[in-house]
Amino acid sequence: GGAAIAPSVANALRINPLSGEPELKVYRPSVVCGAPYFSDYMMSGRSGIYDFADDSGMRFVGGVKTRCTTPQVVALGLIMISDETGHCSCNLPFRTTLALAPAERRLNEDWAMFHDRTPDTQLRRAAINLGAPGDRRDDQGTLWLGFPRPPADKGMGNSLAAGKQYTVANPGDWLRFTPPAMQVPLEIETYGGPLAYHPEEDVYTAYGWSSSWGANRKGLPFGPNRVNPDRVIVQGTDRPWIYASSYRGIRKATLKLNFIKPVASVACDKPPALDAALAGPAWAGEPQIALPFTGTKVYLRHDAANLYLAARRPSVVNRLGAVSPWSKSTKGDDAAVWLDDSIEFFLSDAKGKGVVHLGVSASGARYDALASGGDLEDKAWGGPWKSAVVADEKGLAFELAIPWSTLAGAGLDRDQMTINLLINQRDVTGEANKYPGNLGRNFSEAERASEAMVSLGIRGRSRCEHFAPMGLGTAPTLPPRSFAVRLHFAELDDVKPGQRVFDVKIQGQTVLRNFDVLKEAGGREKAVVKEFSHIQAGDTMAVEFVPVVTIAPVGTMPAEPTPMSGPILSGLEVEEENAAGAASPRP
16 A cells, blocks of 8 residues: 555546546545545545546445544555544444455446546437446446436535545636536436426435435335346346346436537627727627636627627635735736636637637736647747736726637638637635645645636647637537437336337437337346437437336326336437547537
């Protein structure tokens, strides 16, 4: 054991399970008390273990009160967890010491909780294990995310870099608390009438402040249900754990695919005065872009000669109510404006072969660069453009005027423009949220934070990869994309052939008629996979399940299936066909 995992493991990129893009590994610790302890590929800490080579997520060791200082020791192939209930008031049920040794085989009942930011660009792939109690990576490297997920507002904490105990602050990802489990943009409706499953009922609140969560906490016959995959082993698959759970009585599953909203620049009759006052008729109206964390509002305008960009963000007020001064340390041209309170714009087009990067600091310092092809940007580029800034106690405002000729000289097509932006904050309040443990929020080192319209991509500002389509006068319409869809089924209930029969629709088109899982599989506890290609989808993918067998209507209520006749689904896979790997939508 030691102070860090092996660099080859820590620095190895992961593939985001939803966007399909390469990214750095991050994780969430189980409990913030106590320091982590590392082996070459694993982190152990109070109540949890993370295997960074497997990278399925945090595996929890519940019910045992470990030490608040060095909770676990990793040595000689063992993990030793010592008991610490003797002088602690924490109410944990097991007073014992554990030693964990390598197992001869991996159980099917092996679950973790995977943490990552939810993509803000496009969903290109997803493997969702319905009803599963956690997440698991299969032997081919696909990460299956259990669903439903713990709520986004429960168990908040910090994203940490692999093998580290300090907060990760990537360009464009605002430094904030995040949920312990990666959020999946999926909504599921079930049959059942008064017994229908509603995920909001899974949260239990006691004493007005303490809350807990458990999937299908009420044990309803509809919704997520499961069996132990080591006791009930589904046949016909090398991944029986996928089929040991399901959504019973599923009516509709809707998966969100697009997160970027196209924007439109507004034509102006007269060019605005470039004074950062954002006054006059040219800047009238609602902003085209609003950033939620910094409260920045961004305005897009154009005329025949120029593209005009303006932004205003409110003052930063510390917890004592005082306005923090804006950082103005950078000077001149080609300055590292991101070291100050500043704004950066990234302009490209539908071809994505060039990126113009323009930045302005609160001091008035400027930065410009051009990235051509797939290369990193070159700050030796210097096309003409103008800027103005006002930084005072009322706020921070910028105005930029970029000639269309400058953008054309950089190889950009004004009729197919795309845009991203980044607002940077130099935290001088002494409240940088850097370390989640004993030192609390007031860490001695000031932290820079930034908020982007959408995340910049793995190479950050040196080669922005993500953009929103920008139209002149009208926001572009994104074309649909083509997907492969795989549906996974297994019959676990004691039903007879013909008892559970249903149709399946994808995007409103029937793809399965009179589908009987039991008949198709040839018996209970046997896996069935149905795959469909060339499914066209835009913002969402909808899969509907229509029962053929229902009960008779009761009173004025519509006919509803029973738990033994309602549709079932164990797994949902969606994968974009011919995905190029870039996560920026193109009009």
